[in-house]
Amino acid sequence: MLGVRLTFAKEGRALFISHLDLMRCMSRGICRAGLPVYYTQGFNPQPYLVFSPPLSLGYGGAAEICDFSLLDEGYPVEEVVARLRAVMPEGVRPIATAVPVHKLGALALADWEIRVGAGMTAADVAAARDCLDAPEILVLKKSKRGEREVNIRPMIASLTAAEEGGALVLRCRLPLAGENALNPKYLVEVLGRSLPQFADADFFALRTAFYLEDGTPFC
């Protein structure tokens, strides 16, 4: 069996589809592409696909990941992406395929580009930077086990703030998996709570890259 790692973008009209929708879409695309994909074994066989963690509705992904296996070990991996491109809807765009190096379970951090609000000035950007640089940032974080107050400051591995086209653009690296996973919406929430110019500001979050725990780029 040949493991294949597909990198794809989730964008445009597909921004508002759920993770389940995305899984179905990819599964059908792989069937349309006629790839000799490995199926789950059981009463209801389905192409066996594993994805990078779900994006919230409305978030984009510039380099999302889908792993699957091909039954034909000699299948040209470089051909897979061309075949998929021809049969995917416009918002789910295959970028590249490769043989996986790391395991998906080792995904630990992600880079995000978060565009917040409109008509922002340099002063607003500086205020936002200061706000997110405070020694302690407490938010009420929701998880499966309910809500609890957490200091998210230590979770933010890196952060820059800039003004681009009138929006505040935050570029940050946040934990992705497990108990400490941090959704970018909390950063926007903190800004909205602390600074009047960000109250009710709209934002768009784009996930751009994945890393291992030690910061090694995931591949």
Place this chain on the structure above:
Amino acid sequence: MLSFEQILKRVQKPAYYTGGEYGSVVKEKTPDLLRYAFCFPDTYDIGMSYLGGKILYGLINSMDNVWCERVFAPKDDMEALMRENNLPLYGLESLDPIREFHLIGFTLQTELSYTNILNMLDLAGIPLLAKDRPDPFPLIHAGGPCAYNPEPLADFFDFFIIGEGEEVQPEFIRVCQQFKEEGGSDKRELLRRLAAIEGIYVPSFYDVTYHEDGTIASFTPNDPAAKSTVTKRLVQNIDEIYYPDKVVIPFADVVHDRVMLEVFRGCIRGCRFCQAGTIYRPVREKSPAVLDRCAQTLIDNTGYDEISLTSLSTSDHTRLMETTDQLLSWCDPRKISLSLPSLRVDNFSTELMDKVQRVRRGGLTFAPEAGTQRMRDVINKQVTEEELARTCRIAFEGGWLNIKLYFMIGLPFETEEDVAGIADLAQMVVDTFYRCENRPKGKSPRVTISVATFIPKPFTPFQWAAQDRAEQVDRKIALLRDKIRSRKIVFNYHDRKASYFEAVLARGDRRVGASILRAFELGAKFDGWESHFSLDLWLKAFAETGIDPDFYATRPKARDEILPWDFIDCGVSKAFLWRENERAAMAAVTPNCREHCAGCGADRLTGGYCHARG
């Protein structure tokens, strides 16, 4: 004001409103382009499950210089945000407002969607009444099964299409293209050209007068272009008609999300309550080779893993075994499953069961429709208790535990004994389980009986019949509930209230249009949804517009009465329907079309051809 993206962030099902699905068609906007909005007056998940929509979407988009887009009814949350933010109803492909389109077509699948149609026009910013739309475009029209009595909607639509759409759609679209190219601006002139096409009905070209008792006195053309009878359109050679080779694959979860393969049109059975069984006559069957080719193309182009063989009664296809064998020969290795909805009790077999759905998903559903043999003879549903017992035994031995049975109450000539018979029949199915030697051990069956109130429909032998009054229905339901003893039997009852107003709309005339408009103004929409439907609101609308609902629903109609839909020739003759009505009164069975031709008259429209006669 919120932007489109901001609106999407605030709704529950944004994927219903964004389009961009694989298989959706995008065309370049040129000056020659005719824009067509195909509107389904219910939500995306229901509309995207509709086979006729897939066929017409593919067909219209296969034409040059025409772009067909899909439009569905937004759910409440989306509608509220659209209204608050002045976002008019738009086509899912271009996201352009449909009021800028040339043709706006609605499919009429159920009377319960009529208020949704008005709501969608309103959301689009289009005047609801045809007389308030002086310009030729957008031209608002409708087709589908409910168009066989278009009269309640006559005030709203510019024209209706009676019959199957595959041939008539391209014909009238070409007429509209021509008119647009000529730069025509006289709407009446365009409607005259359309009225010349067989199967097209322009309601404003007819005048109706009424007797003092409210029945119709005359129905006459007022324009030389209007024919006195509108004859339904139908496809002559079903093997050669257009069938889509690709379809739109929704991102979101929809009700029927699989390849739908239409195996035949029409039905040989002649159940006396069934409108579909009449209006799609004569029976026309697709050949196994054509079905196999369509299925392979669709599987290759969609990536679906299931094929559903659809028709009014799939096990009546004369070459079903041959067809399923051929399909399974390549479906099995590709892990594609077959499903056969619409199976009949009387020809269900182990062999057939083994072919479908290796995975025993859910249960099996059958429709005996009535509880006693006498009542089944009245409605001409030729299913016996022995056949039902045999079928259930096969199902139980095959590992199924859940059997669902569909029934109607309030049928013409029904007695209390017939109603009680429903409980007896369900009990018989439970007993059958315990008599099965090979039943699943240590498990118990569940028999669900789902009961709906009968609604008399146009173009059926019961089109003259009275619907039961509310108190009669309540008594029958109480009687039935009381008769059910076993805890293995689950009783589901479809509320009679909606059935009552559905009966008014189904057999209404033009005057009922005012009530629909009033009901919409009072806030009616999604009348098919229990969460939204309000009978009180409809009764208020009827009262305020001077309509007596009982006149339409519970009054038996005389043989010589002019019925609102009499100007339509659906092939099957009124004489045949009356004959069947009289046979129902005698509980006399009419054999199915393959056993013996009953002379319904539908073959007049196919030059004497009917597949049931060979």
